[in-house]
Amino acid sequence: MPHPRDVLIGAQAAASLLPVCDHYSGVLARMTKSLQLQAEMTEEFGTCVFDCTLDCEDGAPVGGEAEHAQLVAELVQGASERARVGARVHPVDHPAFENDMATIAGRAGQHLSHIMIPKVESVDDVDRAERALLAAYPAGLPLHVLIESPGAVHRAFEIAAHPRVQSLSFGLMDFVSAHAGAIPADGMGAAGQFSHPLVVRAKLEIASAAHAAGKVPSHCVVTEFKDETAMRSAARRAAREFGYTRMWSIHPSQIRPILEAFAPDERQVDEATRLLLAAERAEWAPISFDGSLHDRASYRHFWQVLERAHATGRVLPAEAARWF
Numbered sequence: 001m002p003h004p005r006d007v008l009i010g011a012q013a014a015a016s017l018l019p020v021c022d023h024y025s026g027v028l029a030r031m032t033k034s035l036q037l038q039a040e041m042t043e044e045f046g047t048c049v050f051d052c053t054l055d056c057e058d059g060a061p062v063g064g065e066a067e068h069a070q071l072v073a074e075l076v077q078g079a080s081e082r083a084r085v086g087a088r089v090h091p092v093d094h095p096a097f098e099n100d101m102a103t104i105a106g107r108a109g110q111h112l113s114h115i116m117i118p119k120v121e122s123v124d125d126v127d128r129a130e131r132a133l134l135a136a137y138p139a140g141l142p143l144h145v146l147i148e149s150p151g152a153v154h155r156a157f158e159i160a161a162h163p164r165v166q167s168l169s170f171g172l173m174d175f176v177s178a179h180a181g182a183i184p185a186d187g188m189g190a191a192g193q194f195s196h197p198l199v200v201r202a203k204l205e206i207a208s209a210a211h212a213a214g215k216v217p218s219h220c221v222v223t224e225f226k227d228e229t230a231m232r233s234a235a236r237r238a239a240r241e242f243g244y245t246r247m248w249s250i251h252p253s254q255i256r257p258i259l260e261a262f263a264p265d266e267r268q269v270d271e272a273t274r275l276l277l278a279a280e281r282a283e284w285a286p287i288s289f290d291g292s293l294h295d296r297a298s299y300r301h302f303w304q305v306l307e308r309a310h311a312t313g314r315v316l317p318a319e320a321a322r323w324f
Contacts (some may be wrong), residue, residue: 004276004323007284008300018167018216019084020262020312021050023249026059026068026088031075037252039080045313050255052079053086056100057118065096069103076108086144088116092128101132109137114166119174120145121152126162133164142166144218148174153202156209167246168210170203172220190222190230194237207243219244225251235261245308263312264305272302272309273320 025034034052042048054075060068072087079085087108089100105115117129129143143164147156148171160168172193176183183199186192193199203219210217219238224230231254238244239262247258264272275289279299286295309316310324 001280004280004299004303008296008303018246019048019050020246020308021249021255021258022053022086022169022218022246023050023252023255024053024055024088024221025250026055026057028071031059031072034252035075035079035083035085037255038083041255041313042080042082047311047313048082048084049259049311049313050249051084051086051113053088053114053116055088056096056104057088057090060090060096065090066099066103069096069100073104073107076104076111079111083111084113086112086114086116088118091119092117092125092132093119098132101129102136104136105133105141106136109139109141112141114142114144116144116146116169118146118171119148119152120159121149122155123158123162126159126165130162130164140164144169146171147202147206149178150175150202153205156206157212160209160213160215165213165215167216167218168206169218169248170206170220172199173223175199175202188223190224190227190234193220194234194241203242203244211243216246217244218246218248221248221250222254223250225254228253228257232257232261259312262308263314264309268305269309269314269316269320272305273317275299275302276306277319 023034025031031054038048038050038052054072056065056068056072076085076087087104089104090096115133120126126143126145134140144167145159145165146169147153156168159165173188176187176199179198183196187196187199207217222231222234235247235258238247247262249255249258275294276299278287278289284296284299286293306316306320
């Protein structure tokens with residue numbers, strides 16, 4: 001029998017290629033603990049369920065940027081073979097950017113999953129980042145970009161279309177600050193970021209731009225990391241209402257709520273399995289299933305449900321597990 005990936009052309013959307021959680025840390029002790037936690041959860045789930053992105057932009061002390069970049073490169077090189085580790089460098093117009101890229105990509109490029117570029121304003125910024133990346137590591141790496149200003153939101157579709165870009169993230173805090181007080185402070189909170197019209201519009205534009213280009217939209221942080229209820233609510237809304245397929249974590253306690261919010265539930269996994277097995281028996285021709293007509297367009301959707309279940313460490317029925 002042919003594999004669903006071979007039959008359902010277009011089913012391998014970019015959103016299925018990345019873990020649903022991207023965990024950020026920038027201080028040595030926290031970076032080390034994050035990598036250890038990633039290894040432990042990889043063993044627990046049987047797959048790497050979150051990325052670790054080591055942070056230079058907020059993690060490096062002023063004046064110590066070069067030393068911090070060296071530290072990040074050493075940590076990346078020392079990570080396990082199954083690890084997925086990225087690095088956030090300084091913005092392209094920061095004096096430390098070129099050295100960040102030369103040190104981290106140049107020394108540890110083969111071990112990196114991606115490089116995050118903050119404060120991207122235009123395609124020109126992506127081009128500059130790509131040139132620095134390829135100068136340091138000619139094999140290249142995916143670039144993830146942070147959209148953090150109204151102008152960048154306006155240009156999100158152009159930025160997302162860049163072939164080097166794999167994911168777009170929304171930088172909530174800088175976006176709100178860029179409005180000179182026009183958006184109140186609660187627009188940065190777990191609840192307010194889902195209600196203020198300008199923030200909501202920005203989130204939807206970024207998600208739409210990412211999906212239009214086949215890239216991964218990554219949702220912004222929730223700063224109230226001790227409020228588990230707020231975290232769970234925000235993650236569910238990001239996944240179910242705003243079209244995001246990935247989300248930032250800034251504290252280890254946020255990782256599991258993100259996994260749970262972005263993972264299909266047992267009912268969805270069962271439905272997707274039954275439907276795809278019926279489609280396989282019909283050799284992927286249109287079928288009637290539970291009173292509804294389905295064809296390859298809907299098969300793609302349900303295949304992506306199983307892909308997401310696998311990526312979030314969900315236990316799949318034996319009939320579906322054979323596909324992975």
